[in-house]
Amino acid sequence: MTAFTKNMIVISFDCLAAIDYSLIETLPNFQRVFENGSFCKRVRTIYPSLTYPCHSTIVTGKYPKNHGVVNNTLIQPGSASPDWNWYRSAIEGTTLYDEAYKANLSNAALLWPVTAKAKSIQYNLPEIFANRPWQNQIVVSLLNGTASYQWELNKLYGYIRNGLSQPELDDFVLESTVHTILKKKPNLLLVHFTDLDTMRHDYGVHSQEAIDAIHRHDKRLGRILDALEESGQFSETTIIILGDHAALDENKAVNLNVHFSDQKLLTVNSKGKILDWKAYCKGCDGSAYIYLKDQENGAIKDKVEGILKNLMADPNNGIEKIITGKEAGKLGADPNCAFMIEAAYGFYFIEDHLGEFIKEVTEENRLSNPKFLRACHGYSPDKEDYQTFFLASGKGIQSRQEVPSMGLIDIGPTLAKLLGLDLGETDGQVIEQFLVSV
8 A cells, every 4th residue: 555654643632622723723833734734623523532432543443332442441330440441452453553563664652542561562651550559650651561661751751740740741741752753763653642631621621721731732742843853854744633522511420320329229338339230330421331230131221221211301410311222332332331321511420329419510529539520521422512623734645625524533544544554444434635646
């Protein structure tokens, strides 16, 4: 297959949305990319629109049900902090970086989701965190990525970080990206920045903190573009800038497992630990999966459906829509759930099985518990003003084209074609309008 480019950097600004276009088009370093680039400001995300499923879709061109990463976190009923889908093994089938490796193109990834223990990434700083009290963050990272590369980055730039806090984490990623461009010169570089996503979660979609994060991203982008120029690779590199999902403001957390516990669908001991369960609400923030422990138990399924319908009848309970697992599969989500529910505007779902069924998000509980958010995602891509964004420039890219609409599933096949790679059967298609004529 003919390649349009042999060098590509993919910059994911987590939670960059269509609504941000009017701001970013005015910023100096985004303008450097827009000048000769092409873009789509109405990119349809996936369901559920969460970071790990989205980034798996970006590198596979598939819906969650087909690449296997159907949620950020694993089903671990009762766990205060479920483990995430950190590992490359969670993705079924091939990825953009796997195919690049097969084609003898070098790879680097900086905090790109679902890449822990990825054998096809030569320079890998995976997004994985110490999730248990006895774990050490540096050790966990070293064991799951490229140890020598990470040690090098931490020695040079580790002082910048403040745990997982933003904007320090993205500032560390930026310096690591610049270093990687100048010293490693990978053919394919995947970079994930989360500053904007964090600020929207903590302060709201349109908050000043979110606006400030976009301005910081513009400065980060400028540093990356300067590094490409300094390395002599700028004219031979394809630059991809994208978001993965949007976000919506909310102020009410729905703890459906509290209701399931009251209905004897969860068995909890005197210390609040789940001993057994018949039905479980697995939160996806703006949506949620409802799983049955015994999928063949029709009586339990009927009972759960009745509970959900009764709750939905009252708008104050925050359930906008209920669909079956089969219907969820048709939308690209996990067909193995019994039901999938969508949150109404102003609501989102969490997994707590103790406390109040509906919890108001206040400044006090938001600061004391990271589960309480000012804005979140995970909602249906059909929600209004909920599109994300895509921008491409450089080698192999048409100049100044606006594609009216596309899907997140289309990114993988398009990037693969640019690199002369084949992802096999995908759910998306190549957006030819972005590509120069051969």
